[in-house]
Amino acid sequence: MLGQKTNLLNDLRTALSGPVLEPGQPGYDEARQVHNGFIDAAPAAIARCITVADVIDAVNTGREGGFEITVRGGGHNVAGRAVCDGGLMIDLSWMKGIYVDPRARTARAQGGVTWGEFNRATQVHGLATTGGVVSTTGIAGLTLGGGLGWLMAKYGLAVDNLRSVEVVLPDGKLVQASSNENPDLFWALRGGGGNFGVATSFEFDLHEVGPTVTGGLLAFPIDRARDMLRFFREFTSSLPDELTMFGGLVHAPDGSGTKLCAMLLCHCGSPEQAERDLKPVRDFGTPAMDALGPIPYTAQNAVLDAGFPRGARNYWKSNFVASLSDEAIDTMCDQFSRCPSTMTGLLLEHFHGAVTRVPVEATAHAHRSPGFNFLAASEWLEPGDDSTNIAWTRETFDALKPSFGPGGYVNYLGGDEPEDRVAASYGPNYQRLREVKRRYDPRNLFHMNQNILPA
Ligand SMILES: Cc1cc2nc3c(=O)[nH]c(=O)nc-3n(C[C@H](O)[C@H](O)[C@H](O)COP(=O)(O)OP(=O)(O)OC[C@H]3O[C@@H](n4cnc5c(N)ncnc54)[C@H](O)[C@@H]3O)c2cc1C
Numbered sequence: 001m002l003g004q005k006t007n008l009l010n011d012l013r014t015a016l017s018g019p020v021l022e023p024g025q026p027g028y029d030e031a032r033q034v035h036n037g038f039i040d041a042a043p044a045a046i047a048r049c050i051t052v053a054d055v056i057d058a059v060n061t062g063r064e065g066g067f068e069i070t071v072r073g074g075g076h077n078v079a080g081r082a083v084c085d086g087g088l089m090i091d092l093s094w095m096k097g098i099y100v101d102p103r104a105r106t107a108r109a110q111g112g113v114t115w116g117e118f119n120r121a122t123q124v125h126g127l128a129t130t131g132g133v134v135s136t137t138g139i140a141g142l143t144l145g146g147g148l149g150w151l152m153a154k155y156g157l158a159v160d161n162l163r164s165v166e167v168v169l170p171d172g173k174l175v176q177a178s179s180n181e182n183p184d185l186f187w188a189l190r191g192g193g194g195n196f197g198v199a200t201s202f203e204f205d206l207h208e209v210g211p212t213v214t215g216g217l218l219a220f221p222i223d224r225a226r227d228m229l230r231f232f233r234e235f236t237s238s239l240p241d242e243l244t245m246f247g248g249l250v251h252a253p254d255g256s257g258t259k260l261c262a263m264l265l266c267h268c269g270s271p272e273q274a275e276r277d278l279k280p281v282r283d284f285g286t287p288a289m290d291a292l293g294p295i296p297y298t299a300q301n302a303v304l305d306a307g308f309p310r311g312a313r314n315y316w317k318s319n320f321v322a323s324l325s326d327e328a329i330d331t332m333c334d335q336f337s338r339c340p341s342t343m344t345g346l347l348l349e350h351f352h353g354a355v356t357r358v359p360v361e362a363t364a365h366a367h368r369s370p371g372f373n374f375l376a377a378s379e380w381l382e383p384g385d386d387s388t389n390i391a392w393t394r395e396t397f398d399a400l401k402p403s404f405g406p407g408g409y410v411n412y413l414g415g416d417e418p419e420d421r422v423a424a425s426y427g428p429n430y431q432r433l434r435e436v437k438r439r440y441d442p443r444n445l446f447h448m449n450q451n452i453l454p455a
């Protein structure tokens with residue numbers, strides 16, 4: 001078997017446009033690292049694909065050689081699903097093609113593109129679609145899991161803007177998935193993650209956005225945290241579609257360790273409408289940090305970048321919140337006062353507008369209720385601090401459980417979630433996802449993900 005694997009990798013090396021990296025080779029260590037520094041896995045080989053044919057060859061090699069296959073888009077998955085010990089990583093991070101059709105208002109982008117690259121290309125034409133709020137996140141993993149971002153109240157999730165996806169299936173066949181071609185697969189790809197094949201490119205609808213929006217953040221002294229979160233709860237109950245807001249407890253970006261409470265937002269309407277809509281936010285109090293105002297859309301999607309440096313150790317716990325009670329707010333504040341890392345934040349991402357008007361069964365992404373997505377995003381630098389930070393994150397999550405609705409956001413799930421929590425994150429769509437999985441990947445070749453078991 002070992003000889004067969006070696007032969008298959010040699011054949012792949014001959015065929016591939018990019019390198020096939022093995023341990024010890026130049027570039028291997030850089031290529032196996034993902035965003036989360038907590039993940040330290042050593043694959044048997046990394047296939048750096050450049051063309052669609054490369055991806056097909058890599059999938060065939062992985063299947064025929066009996067390799068564990070992982071797929072890397074932007075490498076941001078906190079659970080570290082893009083890489084595993086001894087497996088074959090199909091690395092799309094060199095597949096950077098982006099084609100914008102400004103007349104049709106569409107863009108097709110390959111699986112290794114990040115949101116920063118995508119926004120830069122579409123903003124040349126004053127266009128955008130909903131994407132991640134940190135520019136280094138990959139379009140592939142984010143979109144396949146749903147894709148929340150600053151435009152979601154106006155234009156829905158990333159999946160709600162997908163027109164088609166080009167996919168390499170487990171048998172190496174290349175297919176298109178859209179509402180006309182393989183519609184069952186298209187439905188499943190819009191929230192079902194990397195369970196069905198390797199997505200080589202994505203076609204999105206675009207909308208007129210920017211180039212300047214109103215955005216950024218206002219932060220207040222931490223002793224205003226309870227008041228601010230209550231204000232945030234009331235204010236978000238009647239927001240216009242143009243305004244998407246997050247609220248949370250964070251640490252000052254200057255590294256001082258100062259605790260703050262903050263409202264982060266993006267208003268994609270006219271400056272006049274933004275000024276009117278944001279008056280209550282401006283009137284809330286005297287900010288400790290005022291970084292709210294006109295901002296290029298591309299910069300808006302990089303405001304949080306510095307808070308999520310590549311290589312920092314991450315452990316996240318997250319769940320949708322059914323109702324943000326005063327008790328839940330108190331719990332967040334109490335827990336945050338004991339937070340062991342000055343890089344960590346507790347966030348509430350608010351859902352309303354277009355994202356909540358899509359029926360639950362229309363796409364595989366099932367979370368369509370107005371409300372909040374709670375995220376404890378723990379980050380730290382030293383391996384010696386792992387257990388303290390993980391324990392605090394779990395404790396915070398457990399303390400908030402009474403407020404949780406069913407399921408979390410599949411893209412935020414960690415690597416240690418029990419199977420029933422993964423299933424709960426697919427919500428009422430899980431059974432249908434299992435049936436599509438049986439049709440397209442009955443042997444579960446693609447299982448290094450938030451896995452859907454074939455029916
Ligand atoms: C700092 C940070 C900010 C984030 N911000 C947001 C946000 O604003 N909105 C949001 O919705 N999510 C956000 N996320 C979560 C993000 O959606 C997930 O981490 C997602 O998995 C990242 O996709 P990726 O391609 O970068 O990751 P990867 O780790 O490369 O991929 C994640 C998984 O997706 C699958 N996959 C990736 N590419 C492909 C492909 N081409 N074909 C098939 N399967 C594939 C694989 O199973 C892979 O293991 C954020 C995460 C981080 C760490």
